[in-house]
Amino acid sequence: MQSHPFRADGPPTGGTIGKGARVQRTFLRSISYELMGLLIFVAIFHLLSAIGAALDETGLLLVSLVMAVVPALLWLAVFYRMDRAEPEPKQLVLGVYLTGLLLMAALYQPLFGVLFAMEGWLRVYWWSHLLGGVLVTGMASMAIVYAAVRIVAFNNPEFDERLDGVIYAVAAGLGVATVHNFVYVVRYGGVDLDVGSIRIVVNALGYAGVAGMLGYFIGQARFEKTSVFYLPAGVVLSAALLGLYFFLIEQTASTGLRAEFWRHLLLGLFLTLLIMGAVSWLVRRANEETARVAQLAATGDRWEPKPVEIASDRGE
Amino acid sequence: MLWVDRLIKPSPTNAPPSPGEPVRNDLAVATTVLFALILALGVRNQVYNAAQYATLNDGRMRIAYPDRWVLREQDDSGFTAVLLAGSSAYATRVEVSSRLLREGETLEQARFERSLQLASELTAYRELESVAMQVFDGAPAIVTTYGFVADPMSELGAIDLPVVVEAQDIQFVDDGWVYVISLRADATLWESAAHSFAVVRNSIRLRTPDDTGSAPEAVRGFEGVARP
Numbered sequence: 001m002q003s004h005p006f007r008a009d010g011p012p013t014g015g016t017i018g019k020g021a022r023v024q025r026t027f028l029r030s031i032s033y034e035l036m037g038l039l040i041f042v043a044i045f046h047l048l049s050a051i052g053a054a055l056d057e058t059g060l061l062l063v064s065l066v067m068a069v070v071p072a073l074l075w076l077a078v079f080y081r082m083d084r085a086e087p088e089p090k091q092l093v094l095g096v097y098l099t100g101l102l103l104m105a106a107l108y109q110p111l112f113g114v115l116f117a118m119e120g121w122l123r124v125y126w127w128s129h130l131l132g133g134v135l136v137t138g139m140a141s142m143a144i145v146y147a148a149v150r151i152v153a154f155n156n157p158e159f160d161e162r163l164d165g166v167i168y169a170v171a172a173g174l175g176v177a178t179v180h181n182f183v184y185v186v187r188y189g190g191v192d193l194d195v196g197s198i199r200i201v202v203n204a205l206g207y208a209g210v211a212g213m214l215g216y217f218i219g220q221a222r223f224e225k226t227s228v229f230y231l232p233a234g235v236v237l238s239a240a241l242l243g244l245y246f247f248l249i250e251q252t253a254s255t256g257l258r259a260e261f262w263r264h265l266l267l268g269l270f271l272t273l274l275i276m277g278a279v280s281w282l283v284r285r286a287n288e289e290t291a292r293v294a295q296l297a298a299t300g301d302r303w304e305p306k307p308v309e310i311a312s313d314r315g316e
Numbered sequence: 317m318l319w320v321d322r323l324i325k326p327s328p329t330n331a332p333p334s335p336g337e338p339v340r341n342d343l344a345v346a347t348t349v350l351f352a353l354i355l356a357l358g359v360r361n362q363v364y365n366a367a368q369y370a371t372l373n374d375g376r377m378r379i380a381y382p383d384r385w386v387l388r389e390q391d392d393s394g395f396t397a398v399l400l401a402g403s404s405a406y407a408t409r410v411e412v413s414s415r416l417l418r419e420g421e422t423l424e425q426a427r428f429e430r431s432l433q434l435a436s437e438l439t440a441y442r443e444l445e446s447v448a449m450q451v452f453d454g455a456p457a458i459v460t461t462y463g464f465v466a467d468p469m470s471e472l473g474a475i476d477l478p479v480v481v482e483a484q485d486i487q488f489v490d491d492g493w494v495y496v497i498s499l500r501a502d503a504t505l506w507e508s509a510a511h512s513f514a515v516v517r518n519s520i521r522l523r524t525p526d527d528t529g530s531a532p533e534a535v536r537g538f539e540g541v542a543r544p
Contacts (some may be wrong), residue, residue: 116356120511121363124384128363135356143349150342221341224327225334231341232348239352282324289325297330 034078035269038201041070042265045197061185067197068181071204072097072174088167089158096168099148100175104141108179111140130247137246138210138239141176145211146235148172149218162283165219166212173211177204202268206245209272212279214238220286245271364511367519370395372414376491380519381410382512399512404502405468406479408509410516411498417489426494427458427487438464439478449486451520457488459522463503482506484513486522 045067076093112118122132146169153159153168181200217234220226248271249264366383373392381387381397389396394413402408417426427446435441446460461484469476482503487496497516501509 116360120508121360124363125366128359131359132356135352135359139349139352139356143345146345150338154338220326221333221338223332224325225331225337226326226341227322228340228344230322230326232344235345235348236352285324290330293325293328293330 030078034075035273037074037078038071038205039269041074042197042201064185064196065182067200068185069178071181071201072178075170075174075204075208088164092153092156092158093167093171095152096148097171097175099152100144100172101178102175103144103148104176104179105182107140107144108183112136126251129250130243132243133247134240134243138242139235141173141207141242142211142214142235142238144176145169145172145214145238146218146231148175149215154218154222159222162216162219162223162286165217165222166215166279166283169211169215169218170208173207173209173214174204176211177207180207198262198265202249202264205268205272206242206249209275210238210242210245213241213275216279216282216286219283223290241275365515365518367515368397369519370397370412372412372495373493376493377414377495378519379412379497380515382515385410385512399509402502402505404479404505405476406466406481406500406502407468408501408505408512409499410513411500412495413498414493414495417492417494421494423456423458423487423489423494426489427460430485430487430496431460434462434464439467440465448525449522450525451486451488451522452490455488455490456525457486457520457522460485460487479503486517486520488520 076097116132116136118132118136121128123129149165149168149172153164159165159168180203184199184203185196214234214237217231217238221231245268249267252263252267367380368383368385368387369378369380370387370390371378372394382399384401385397385399387395387397393415394411396409396411398407398409400407431443441464442462444461444463446458449457449459451457461482463480463482465478466481467478470478480503481500483498483500485496485498487494489495497520499509499513499516501513
């Protein structure tokens with residue numbers, strides 16, 4: 001944590017291979033704990049759903065607003081477990097979370113309500129739902145995640161390994177998700193505690209998971225020379241994943257007139273595990289490759305590009 | 317796979333980013349996001365403008381209605397298209413009717429007759445505004461905005477509160493026929509139905525007279541009488 005990644009005596013590493021494997025295991029274990037925590041959160045509110053009927057409108061709104069924040073806090077708590085060998089400063093993670101939250105809060109109504117007026121057209125056709133989800137919700141949310149990490153954490157010396165990119169981006173994604181959850185709760189004047197808790201968890205899972213993917217790209221750009229297309233590709237890929245995530249969830253979660261909210265949750269859990277697994281694998285491979293190249297450089301070997309094998313495949 | 321290799325190792329030599337690279341990346345990301353949002357505006361407009369067409373009077377008239385609306389009660393002189401998936405008991409709709417222009421009859425007289433008819437048929441009919449406009453290649457039209465109370469659930473045999481409906485009639489003469497295009501929606505949903513109604517209005521090229529951009533001239537109002 002204390003060493004700067006751009007060392008004068010060698011190339012930047014952005015993490016070491018031995019540490020990478022350890023971080024990898026901790027990462028996956030922490031994600032599992034997080035998912036368990038979220039399931040417990042849903043189960044508690046499901047069991048307590050009868051309380052909702054006893055609350056007046058203000059009480060329900062207050063409980064719902066607390067619900068909107070809990071998944072984000074659970075995630076943030078998990079990061080400290082995940083990153084306990086080299087924990088990121090709490091203020092920095094919180095700063096990224098709040099920046100993501102404030103940016104989304106400032107832009108939510110002007111962007112989604114006024115400029116794009118999403119309610120009027122998003123769900124009219126399946127293709128408008130998918131494209132709108134990717135191009136508006138996805139791109140705007142990922143741009144905010146990128147901006148939050150870039151403004152608050154990118155140039156900070158504490159950002160000293162690739163996984164930090166994932167952590168800060170997930171924190172920013174949770175800020176974005178918190179605003180979406182607030183809006184959801186306020187729009188309906190409080191929510192049913194059982195159904196609402198599922199919806200809120202699904203939102204948090206989606207934004208956190210996909211922001212993690214963008215965080216991988218940000219982490220790479222922090223430590224390595226990248227092409228001009230690298231980060232835009234990361235934003236586009238993450239936005240596409242986010243749009244697809246919510247599209248799949250809404251398309252598969254209802255049968256006829258009845259909405260199956262548990263399907264929301266199960267699919268959300270599955271997709272988040274898939275995305276987080278991919279991010280975890282990418283971080284590990286990137287760290288391994290970096291260590292390999294650094295070792296070659298240290299032993300005096302020179303990096304050479306591999307010849308492209310074309311002729312043999314064509315049978316020429 | 318080259319793209320996966322590039323994804324994992326953007327710099328094969330571990331070269332650190334140059335000092336100007338973060339700013340370059342910022343600009344690249346901003347450009348990409350801006351491009352995507354412009355594309356999204358295109359998608360939105362595509363949804364708004366998606367339309368179907370109904371033809372009247374042996375193909376003399378062709379009027380569009382939103383693609384996702386359902387056509388009802390179509391004959392050669394008119395049709396009704398409704399939005400079934402709306403949130404109000406009163407479905408947002410367009411009702412089109414036509415008849416032959418009588419000898420010596422003017423558009424103003426036709427409008428007056430229409431207002432009398434609505435006042436006698438609708439509950440709590442209130443005419444709010446009537447303005448002169450143009451359709452197609454400059455043909456005069458009168459656009460009348462009014463309100464009334466409907467009770468759609470009682471028609472279905474259920475008990476519910478009545479609905480205040482906001483409506484706008486576009487009346488014009490074309491090729492010896494008087495056309496009335498009536499756009500109607502629950503008053504609370506009138507604003508949100510604007511994009512759907514624009515599909516209908518655009519298909520007849522409804523505009524202010526001579527495209528002056530000035531406020532359209534008010535037509536003498538009809539004092540609506542509430543039906544008891």
